Amino acid sequence: xxxxxxxxxxxxxxxxxxxxxxxxxxxxxxxxxxxxxxxxxxxxxxxxxxxxxxxxxxxxxxxxxxxxxxxxxxxxxxxxxxxxxxxxxxxxxxxxxxxxxxxxxxxxxxxxxxxxxxxxxxxxxxxxxxxxxxxxxxxxxxxxxxxxxxxxxxxxxxxxxxxxxxxxxxxxxxxxxxxxxxxxxxxxxxxxxxxxxxxxxxxxxxxxxxxxxxxxxxxxxxxxxxxxxxxxxxxxxxxxxxxxxxxxxxxxxxxxxxxxxxxxxxxxxxxxxxxx
Numbered sequence: 001x002x003x004x005x006x007x008x009x010x011x012x013x014x015x016x017x018x019x020x021x022x023x024x025x026x027x028x029x030x031x032x033x034x035x036x037x038x039x040x041x042x043x044x045x046x047x048x049x050x051x052x053x054x055x056x057x058x059x060x061x062x063x064x065x066x067x068x069x070x071x072x073x074x075x076x077x078x079x080x081x082x083x084x085x086x087x088x089x090x091x092x093x094x095x096x097x098x099x100x101x102x103x104x105x106x107x108x109x110x111x112x113x114x115x116x117x118x119x120x121x122x123x124x125x126x127x128x129x130x131x132x133x134x135x136x137x138x139x140x141x142x143x144x145x146x147x148x149x150x151x152x153x154x155x156x157x158x159x160x161x162x163x164x165x166x167x168x169x170x171x172x173x174x175x176x177x178x179x180x181x182x183x184x185x186x187x188x189x190x191x192x193x194x195x196x197x198x199x200x201x202x203x204x205x206x207x208x209x210x211x212x213x214x215x216x217x218x219x220x221x222x223x224x225x226x227x228x229x230x231x232x233x234x235x236x237x238x239x240x241x242x243x244x245x246x247x248x249x250x251x252x253x254x255x256x257x258x259x260x261x262x263x264x265x266x267x268x269x270x271x272x273x274x275x276x
Contacts, residue, residue, distance in 0.1 A: 001025075004108055007254045010136045010145040015108055025109060029101070032271040035076025037109050042081035048176045049215040050078050052202045052241055053140070055233055056219045058086075059226035060171050061137075063230060065189075066090040066114055068254070070136045072124030072153065072164060073143035076105055077114060083138075084115050090116045096129035125158060134167045141174040148270045149176045154188040154218075155259040159195040163238035169266040172196065173219040178203070179269035184187060187265065189246050194258050196220035200227060201244050202234070206250060215267060 001017040009028035018024035023040035025043065026033060036046035044047060045051045066089040066128035071079060073094035082092050092114075096102050096231060097120040105111045111119070120127060139162045143150040152158070162172055172192075178185040185201070192199045198220045219225055230243040244252075259265055 003014060004104070006100065006104050010101075011077040013101055013104055014106070016165055017154065018246070025076070027109075029104075029144070032144070032158070035078050037076040037078055037081065039110055039119065042078075042085040045082065047078075047079070048204070048241070049217050050082070051239070052215075052217040053079055053173055053175070054082055054086075055230060055239075056171070056200075056202075056217070056226070057083075057138070059229045059233070061087075062219070064088075067137040068135070068167075069093070069138040069140065070131060071140040072128060073141065074102060074105070074119065075108055075142065075144075077111060077117075079140055079142070080114050080117055084117065087133075088115070093127075093131075094119045095122050095124035097121065097123050110154060125153060125161075126160070128161050128165055134162050136165050137167055137170050139170070139172050139207045140170075141168060144177075150267050151176070151184060151188075151259065151265040154191055155182075155261065155264070156191045156194050157261055159191055159220075163195050166222075169223045170221065171185075172218075174218045176216050176218070177269065177271045178207060178216045179205065180210050180213050181215065182207065182210070182216075182253050183256055184259075184265055184268065186249070186253060187259045188216075188218060190256055190258040191260075192218060192220045193246050196197060198224060198225045199246050200225050200230065201246075201249055202230070202241050204241055208244075212255075213272070231276075 024038040027035040029207040069092045071094040202217040211233040234241040
């Protein structure tokens with residue numbers, strides 16, 4: 001397999017064969033690693049945040065139970081592949097604004113083989129706002145323009161739209177990149193607590209200690225989240241992730257005001273480039 005490079009809407013995308021797994025590819029945009037896809041095994045999750053997504057999903061609903069999903073941001077469609085493989089019969093709608101990137105994934109990563117998937121090249125915020133009430137069990141937000149996370153999608157106003165779209169007991173999952181100061185992550189958590197009664201944050205120790213930047217996964221629901229089960233799972237060998245409630249997070253990193261249209265984010269830290 002040879003690398004493939006293409007100019008897409010938000011930068012230069014590159015598909016690179018992954019080492020050690022002959023059917024796997026890594027997707028970078030402007031040098032930032034965005035997705036890892038194993039075409040032969042969609043349940044193999046290499047990137048830590050995708051494992052955390054799966055950890056929450058697998059504990060929020062019984063194994064194998066189909067769920068209706070709306071996703072904002074496709075990338076390599078790793079989450080869509082995982083859902084289709086582990087929860088057959090799950091209808092999925094993905095909104096991704098980068099049409100050339102979607103075409104690249106369709107051409108080289110077998111996008112059309114994902115069952116029950118509909119992809120719209122469309123702004124995800126508009127897509128969610130046009131979705132009927134109580135239409136989805138799951139909403140996933142994982143949006144980066146090049147290597148920069150799209151933070152306004154973590155604001156209170158959009159989260160209220162997501163809460164409207166979710167069915168009772170539904171689940172919201174989001175991935176964002178946080179600088180070591182965690183300021184934007186703290187603001188994102190504050191935004192979620194304005195909208196949902198149950199909120200959790202998953203992150204590695206280095207970020208929680210302020211030693212380095214890293215990914216953060218945010219989970220929210222109107223029903224109790226599997227905090228205890230996720231804590232035990234995160235402590236297991238190989239996972240190395242902490243699962244914290246807003247109160248636990250505030251005790252170690254403090255608090256910050258929610259993101260709103262009147263009080264938006266300032267500078268947003270880009271994801272470090274992946275050195276190949």
